[in-house]
Amino acid sequence: MKQSKSRPLTREQVDQFGAELDALHTRVRDDLGQHDADYIRRVFAAVRYTEAAGRVLLYCWFLPPLWVLGVLLLGLSxxxxxxxxxxxxxxxxxxxxxxxxxxxxxxxxxIVATGDNWRETHNFRHHTYTNIKGMDDDIGYGLLRLFPEQRWRPFYLFQPLVAVIFALLFEWGVAIQDLRLGRYFKGKMAPGEMAAAFRPVGRKMRRQMIKDYLVFPLLGGPLFLPILAGNALANIMRSLWTYMIIFCGHFTADVDVFPKSVMNGESRGQWYLRQIRGSSNLRGGKLFHILTGNLSHQIEHHLFPTLPANRYGDIAPEVRAICRRYGVHYNTGSLWLQFGQVIWRILRYSFPSKPVPVNRVRLLAE
Amino acid sequence: MSDGVLHKAMAPLVAPPVFDFWVQKINRTLSWERPLARVVGREVTARGTVTLTLKANRHFRGYAAGQHVPVSVEVDGVRLTRTYSPVTPWQGDRRLAITVREVDGGKVSAALVHALSVGDVVELGPAFGDMVLPDGGASRPWLLVAGGSGITPLMCLARALLAENPSADITLMMWARERADLCFSGTFADLRARHPNLRVLPVLTRESRCLPNELSGRPGAELFAAQVPDIATRAVRACGPWGFVETVSSLLAPIAADFDSECFTPPPRATQAGEAVTVTLLRSERQVQVPAGAPLLESLEEQGVQPAYGCRMGVCNTCVCDKRAGTTEHVYNSEQHAEAGPVRLCVNAARSDITLDL
Structure with missing residues (x-):
């Protein structure tokens, strides 16, 4: 079994490493201003215009290229x-x-997922306990085995198929992630408790369904079905893209997962280190970065999740230089290389495998 | 876009940011729920001072004369709010005029005085303030005492009194450093021409030579005795900086028929780490004491307050909470922040008395 590509650091080195990243954070924070405000408002406007254009073009069923363009624009939106x-x-x-x-x-x-559920599962659990097995539900989403550290069960033999279905319905998967259906089916959660947890989720699902699959298709009169299909395709397009980008962020070949014990007395520097070792970046052009929500700069995002994402590209060279100085592996590659590694993990770990030796996850030099 | 039946019926279907985005392509003051106002007039009324006339949309509920209105503008990407007192009474035309003096280093006043021009849009907030006129007040004699830009709410009171009773007996004493700092000179000339019982007395503290109608000196017992011998019959309203209002209050409150005052809030006192500061929690209607410099989340929990929280290290934004007033300091980089806005309780400490929407 291979070693982590990052070299272990002494406690002092980890502290210095953390201090350098803290300083970088403060510098960017102090520099935020009109430029960033204008940027996010331009993104908001782009969402509105692409949505409007996409929805209008979906009514052009009789000119198929325009209808296809409508699907693409709505998906883009x-x-x-x-x-x-x-x-x-x-x-x-x-x-x-x-x-x-x-x-x-x-x-x-x-999206069918509620903002509130996302704030809990993503902002809090995933970003705080990044890649800690048993704490970060994003490790396989309770559905996939992506690391040898996850215990194998026969169900995982179907994983290649499950992964494809999960990709197509990713927005629904995200929507029910916080419900922790696994716990419910194991009888660890009362039906009443589950019903209460489901209520806001159900409301959001209904709202999205009515909007995309009833109201807009009805506005098309006889074009009900083509418009419904267009909405469904746009939603699937979004699910596939977000699935691919998000999986590339934490499930490429060289990322590490950690046992719960890493949290014991974890310093700020160690927390930063874990974020970097659990994340991987994607190379690409400006438009590509925007379409990924700058999650192509997954490492920078995990270091500074509250800094505006339009800044990640600017600070990436500095983060990389800091990593180089401390011998911390900076995991980056093209989308195809990284996603290829994700697919390899999905296939490889559907079969049994041995967990890795402890030193792979060691953060500190002894 | 009124708050009527249609508005309520539509609310579950409307995402306000999306609604505003599209309607503001037509008119930038249209909004689903936010009180916005367009600048329709701009006039320089004294040195470094402009009077802006604003036309508010229907979400703005108006104000009583003497009240204050929060005005928000965006400065370098950040929405900042300051409070101004309209200088004209609220009428059916949805217009309000605010007079703004540029403050040294003041971001909002600089933006309002220099950057804002006719056609621009600002956001308003709900009016507040208790220094309003009693019913039938226009039939009694008044003394209005203004220090510097404390003139603005008193100007509004004077206009409201004169609108109710054109021959109302009003004496207005307004302090300024120099003649060039006096606001509304032209307006007062107009008003005096129409209202014989309005007396306006400018008092200058740093002008070398006074004109016949001007006085000089700081507020003092002799000055008031000489100028307003019938003080015992008058209702007094005073407004200005804290020290000014303290002085006026000690001189006039005991002898006037009725006295009320307001002063500009002094900036929150910076405190040493560990010193106790008061946190006012608006939603839970509580006040608690916490040590300055300690992370707010922990300190509040020790006082039995239970804010929502997640990571406790500034990552997840779960404990974010609206700060309405006061200075906070980030615990990692010690940067202080005195503006209202969202703060994460787990990584911010109080550095003055603060008010939270919690």
């Missing part, structure tokens, strides 16, 4: 709304603007 707008605003990245319409705590997005 949902991707932008999900990633560069919703995900980032919900993190509170633009709270400093003090604009009541761009506040992380109140934000709601065009």
């Amino acid at each position: 949902k991707i932008l709304d999900n990633m560069e707008l919703g995900h980032n605003v919900i993190h509170g990245q633009f709270d400093w603007m003090n604009d009541p319409y761009l506040r992380g705590r109140d934000w709601e997005w065009d």
Whole structure:
């Protein structure tokens, strides 16, 4: 079994490493201003215009290329709304603007998952306990085995198929993630408790269904079915894209998972280190980064989840230089390389495998 | 866009940010629920001072004369709010005029005085303040005492009194450093021409030579005795900086027929780490004492308050809470922040008395 690509550091080195990243954070925070405010408002406008254009073009069923363009634009709108707008605003990245319409705590997005569930599973659990087995539900989403540290069960033999279905319905998977259905089916949760937890989720699902699959298709009169299909395709397009980007963020070949014991007395520097070792970046152009919600800069995002994402690209070279100085592996690659590794994990770990030796997850030099 | 039946019926279907985005393509003061106002007039009324006339949309509920209105503008991407007193009474035309003097280093006043021009849009908040006129007040004699920009609510009171009773007996003493700092000179000339019982006495503290109608000196017993011998019959309203109002209050409150005052809130006193500060919790209607410099989340929990929380290290934004007033300090980099806005309780400490929407 291979070793982590990061070299163990002494406690002092880890502290210095953390201090350098803290300083970088403060510097960017102090520099935020009109430029960043204008940026997020441009993204908001782009979501609105692409949605409007996409929805209008869906009514052009009789000119198929326009209908296809409509699907693509609506899908693009949902991707932008999900990633560069919703995900980032919900993190509170633009709270400093003090604009009541761009506040992380109140934000709601065009997806079946509720903003509140996302704040709990993603902002809190995933970002605090990143890649800690048993704490970060994003490790396989309770559905997939992506690391040898996860115990194998025969169910995982169907994993390649499950993974594809999960990708197509990813927004629904995210919607029910916080319900922890696994606990419910194991009898660890009372039906009443589950019903109460489901109520807001059900309300959001209903709202999205009525909007995309009833109201807009009905507005098309005889075009009900083509418009319904267009909405469904746009939603699937968004699910596939977000699934691919999010999986590339934490499930590539060289990322590490950690046991719960890493949390004992974890310093700030160690926390930063865990974020970097549990995340992987994607290379690409400016438009690509925007479409990923700048999650292509997953490492920078995990270090500074509350800094505006439009800054990640600027600070990436500095983060990388800091990592190089401390011998911390900076995991990056093209989308195809990284996603190839994700697919390999999905296939490889559907079969039994041995867990790794402890030193792979060691953060400190002895 | 009124708050009527249609508005209520539509509310579950409408995402206000999306609604506002589209309607503001037509008119930038349209909004689902936010009180916005357009600048329709701008006039320089004294040195470094402009009077802006604003036309509010229907979400703004108006104000009583003497009340204050929060005005928000965006400065370098950040929405900042300051309170101003309209200088004209609220009428059916949905217009309000505010007079703004540029403060040294003041971000909002600089934006309002220099950057804002006719056609721009600002946001308003609900009016507040207790220094309003009693019913039938226009039939009794008044003394209005203004220090510096404390003139603005008193200007509004004077206008409201004169509108109710054109021959109301009003003496207005307004303090300023120099003649060039006096606001509303032209307006007062107009008003005096129409209202014979309005007496306006400018008092200058740093002008070398006074004109015949001007006085000089700081507020003092002799000055008031000489200018307002019938003080015992007058209702007095005073407004200005804290020290000014304290002085006026000690001189006039005991002898006037009726006395009320308001002063500009002094900036929150910075405190040493560990010193006790008061946290006012608006939603739970409580006040608790916490040590300055300690993370707010922990300190509040020790006082039995239970805010929502997650990571407790500034990552997840779960404990974010609206700070309405006061200075906080980030515990990692010690940066202080005196503006209202969202703060994460787990990584911020109080550095003055603060008010939280919690």
